[in-house]
Amino acid sequence: MEEKKLRHLTLAAALSLSTCLSAPLAAQSTETAPMELTFERVFASPGLDGPTPRAVKLSPDGRYLTVLRNREDDRERYDLWAFDREAGQWAMLVDSKALGTGRELSEDEKMQRERARVGNLKGIIDYQWTEDGTGVLVPLDGDLYLARLSGDVVRLTDTEESELNPALSSKGRYVSFVRDRQLWVGEVGADAQPITPKEGEAIRWGEAEFVAQEEMSRHTGYWWSPDDRWVAVERFDESMVGIVTRAAIGATGTKVFDQRYPVAGSQNAKVELFVMNPDGGDRVEVDLRSNQSPDYYNAKDPDDFYLARVDWAPDGRALYVQRQNRQQTWMDVLKVDPSTGASEIVLQEEASQAHSGEGYWINLSDNYRILDNGDLIWWSERDGFGHLYRYLGDEGWRGYQRLTKGNFVVTKLVGVNEQDGHLFYLATSEDDPLEQHVYSLDLDAEGPATAQRLTEPGFMHSAKMDAKGQTLLITRSSDNSPPQTYIADEQGNRLAWVEENALDSDHPYAPYLASHRPVEYGTIEADDGTPLYWEMVTPELEPGKRYPVYFYHYGGPGPQVVNKGWDGALRQAIVDKGYIWFALDNRGSANRGVAFEQPIYRAMGGVEVRDQKAGAEYLKTLDFVDPDKIAIDGWSYGGYMTLKQLQADPGLYAAGISGAPVTRWELYDTHYTERFIGTPQADAQAYELSSAIPDATKVTDPLLIIHGMADDNVVFENATEVISAMQEANVPFEMMLYPGYTHRISGEKISPHRYNTVFRFLEQNGVTPPE
Template identity: 70%
Template sequence: MADDSNMNATPESGPDLTFERVFASPSIDGPSPRQAKLSPDGRYLTLLRNRDDDRERYDLWAFDRESGAWRLLVDSEKLGSGRELSEDEKMQRERARIGSLKGIVSYEWTADGQGILVPLDGDLYLAGLDGTATRLTDTEESELNPALSSKSGYVSFVRDRQLWVGQVGEDAQPITPKEADTIRWGEAEFVAQEEMGRLTGYWWNPDDSRIAVQRTDESPVGIVTRAAIGATGTKVYDQRYPVAGSANAIVELFVMDPDGGNRVKVDLTSSQDPELYDAADPNDFYLARVDWAPDGRLFVQRQNREQTVLDLIEVDPATGESSVLYVESAASPDYWINLSDNYKFLKDGSFLWWSELDGYGHLYRSFQGLRYRAGDTADPALVGTYLPIIPTTRQLTTGAWVVTKLVGVDQQAGRVFFTATTEQDPLEQHVYSTALDGSGKPTRLTEPGFTHSASMDKGAKTLLITRSSHDQPAQSYLADADGKRLAWVEQNALGADHPYAPYLASHRPAQFGTIKAADGMTDLHYKIVTPAMAPGKKYPVFYHHYSGPGPQIVTRGWDGALQQAVVDKGYIWFELDNRGSANRGVAFEQPLYRAMGSVEVDDQRAGAEFLKTLPYVDGDKIALYGWSYGGYMTLKQLQADPGLYAAGISGAPVTKWELYDTHYTERYMGDPNTVPEAYQAASALPDAAKMTDPLLLIHGMADDNVVFENSSALIAQLQEANVPFEMMLYPGYTHRVSGENISPHLWNTIFRFLESHGVTPPE
């Protein structure tokens, strides 16, 4: 349970934090640098820093570690053309969750450390350390997925669905053919970008001599006619969107020279096990990851359609022939494979691998791949399944905690660096190191009281660590390999000149605790932030939730000023991570298997019932708010428990899982053609008329992720059943409804809705 000692307090002086100020510039959270990188020689630290007068515009800055001086390398406003981005680039940015950002959103150092490739306003520039910049392209089309080759001899990008390559400083030429509009070269398909965390579709080998290139045929994918309704008109897009149970794009992989010559097709199908893949449609698989090892070997990770098997395939780049090196099955029969970027191919031919085989995500080091079919002597539940067994595999980490990121590997010193939760407290993440040979125990390199993220230079000699707590916005610093701080990158101290300083007096501390899940056994973590309360009075609750697989909502990190603005209005902020959320292990996530919209409802109900036991909570004024999966869950909770909640806000909800994409939906729910009953039970449409509590429905009318049809289907159901509800639609906005003016409008709308239904603080 929570420590209630700080719940009651006398209100402090100071201005209330408004939604207008929360989303205005400069950012009230302080600077928020992105894409911090060390130069190849380690001298310079570069990062993208947002402006004081425009929190969403980023420029490129460099810190000289020898002189200790910062300087602006590329001013995005002075250098940029202001040209509007292509629709393809806008959609790619949506997939990368950076759709609201302006200016420079990515960059790449040259191998010799003398220049930086900078994409800006759809074109490419080569910036020098002296502040000069050479324009490499000048076209109306956007140069998508720009990259330098491994040795920086070439620059490459995708334009007009072809891969273009040219020597740095010279004109690029297309090296793949121009085909039908449904054929794309060098681009990741929609589900790879949206659900698999793979944003690129081509990969350079270590010596610049060969490129692996994806060819995508979208012709089998169904078309969703998306009406992007804007303020001054409507644009209609025929979007190739693979809904659950339908055909995916056909993905092929080719290896070619930098000029497109010596092209060979990679064999991705002959090595498929017919019992694990669809023999009738061998192209029905997912190209999960593609990587070149330091010695020039090419590796592919392939998932079956059900996402219960992940193959690691070794490819001969000269012939395209392939063989399966390693097969991993899901950690339990009713589970799935969670894809990861936590792997690395080492110089000695071994590789590091992240797996949930023992029930928690941990690191392994493997030297040789082998698989076997479990026989009659194995556990009966496993007979006939494929199991990974590598005699020379060493498990580097173990325990009831989760490795969240492989940060770096110092192969010379034999050390592995990673971030992980702790067994004692899954709400904090720390940076650790451990021996590459598996000896000894991990060593924590960061201090308690914060949650951390980290990255490293290529040699894994220097750490770049970002940390925050509920009372401290994000700070970043450089540290040596033992975690000793060398220099602040962004101290972001809450001094008198910090944008949040005027509101510090009324900042309310978070309280953390646990309750039992609906099963009566599992601990669920919650966070509660209360306003300064008068004794004897009861307060309304703003119950923020996501509830779905993936994100961990409750952490000890800084959550931004939004929740403090809600608390300043006199509401209690509450959030709870139900079973199915991340970073608690396989058994904690597994209950969602083919049962979305069930266990989450039960666990969040337990949260509401817990709130009603607190003496300072007005149990008749608990309002639900969720976006995306959280919006879906608001609907399911209102349907399951009429009267338990005072009101619900549902933002961009999935209402029928047959309308959402294949890779995400089928991972948890299976194929709707084979388990239609699971989809029927999970739908938010059949019981729509059971919602009797006030409902506010919000959706961006150009949403290409959770398409607007989800909300229009719900609207029709409610209208036909004569069920009252309210809605706020945002013309021209996608799944991300945000901006300096739009965000305050959205949040003011939410609280006007609550006030109109009496969900208000005490007088």
């Protein structure tokens, strides 16, 4: 890559810049004639969003800033770059193509990447600084390398098997990884040895079980103590977990995998936790089963719980474990003596009942921090919104101080500067839930602290900090500005760009600025009066003409689709084809509080369908919308929503696209499904009402089903069940299946194929722009 095309600023140059916002996109849009975006260009390289750095980190001494940067000629391949903050220079630290072997990853690593949502990436996808700041541990093509700042690269492993979950110990003395279901440890530069036994195909050490990876955002199964004295290691036995025979049907053959997949209502893996020395000696089992409340845990099966989170105290003298009951309505925080494994409950959290009617669940979070003095910063939805609290002392954490309060949601604990007494967090704006900002507050203030907003209005922000909470790394974007990443001080003042990504004449998106259309936002009311936010992008409207609508939806818990961040070029490509883009966040979506999310509890496929229907009915009132040409499209939960919407309201929509849908919730995994709908044994009626199979024959509108034939998340049986039901009833539909693809069907060639298929389907069914 040429240096001039990187558009990076040196520290000195960055400091000379004013801190004003980027010029509006419309002002930067010059006299160039509009160019229509094609799906082929949307997914080609270089990416139209501009450079997209990942895994931005600071070296332990703060001198170097490192980042994974994708290539201009291959948007999915990442190399490791370093910025010397003293010299003000960028340099490539590790070239993934030059160093990589091209060796195929093991099936275990492929599946881990799928569950971490990075299965499409190539090259370097993660790395870790050494404690002394002289180098970084780099996993690449299934092996491990130690890259020194001097330019030397030492290969640490060279095996056919992949080294999973690689990590340096806290002090950097040891390198560790999982290979062949065992945890391996060795001093840096020496050969690693397994420190856990090999116990057969169904027992794994040092890994996270399937539901932890897929649904709990816990991707590791071992944790080093701060002083390198101990390592806590998960052991799980999945011999009791049911097997789904997954046929990874490819273009030139089929591989059959017997995948342990815990479907709703079935047994989970048995999870245990041990503490041991770096050589595997002095192993003790952590008591995870004591003091289980009979009101929340399964008295007949004390192993029927979830290991949610594991953390060491800053001084390494205690281990803290978050234990969640199977129903996900209760959580215990256990304090563990690492020398004996004995545990005691020091904090308990119950699902919020505030404004929630019949019940709620605990949303797992990483928004907590154990301070050096033993205090705990803790995130909870107990008052109906996600907020931060400070528990005093570590001997039970009984008393607490409230840190944030209001009708907004704290979405991330960004960092804590314990020396200066400042805490930093990310939250939705109380005035506008479609924006997120970085805030700080004084931890040592007497009485309630006043939060200070550190970021500019008009943007969506994300942020992270160094371990000491001294430097902010902020990414911002808006409808008119692709993501920009910069370093800021504790007051939010920008010190240097990590990636300015300015929409200038050299930007990949520059040829399409002239046709870039603005986004409009608004609200409509749900049937109970709740405001529902929507977003809309229209082509340049001509008087008297009516336009078709591409109505995108997700609908399930978790994502917030409607926000004021950059939404990429795909939306504009659809608008360029003459369609109106429309999306609406129904009740059940995230970042609006408990009362907004709770209505789907034990009622999936109900309130979401009604809310999306309200969006369609609103569209039909607009004089520039063709009421007979509203098409819906969704993926995963959104694919499920497409089926339920077409079944509930025949004739309301002109056509529907159902991508990788869950069709019967008994086929989906325990942790996700049971959180919202209970078990098939205890809540059979809820499962029956939520299923997309019984009413499959009620679909009368054109339907296109899309599914990857090697999907290990929403297994292919979900598609075959609804396909079979419609075929047996002689109900017409269309389908597009992708051999060899999992739940993520994406790539430079395959993504355009998918979207061209969608729009050919719409055209064939008359959902077309006006002449």
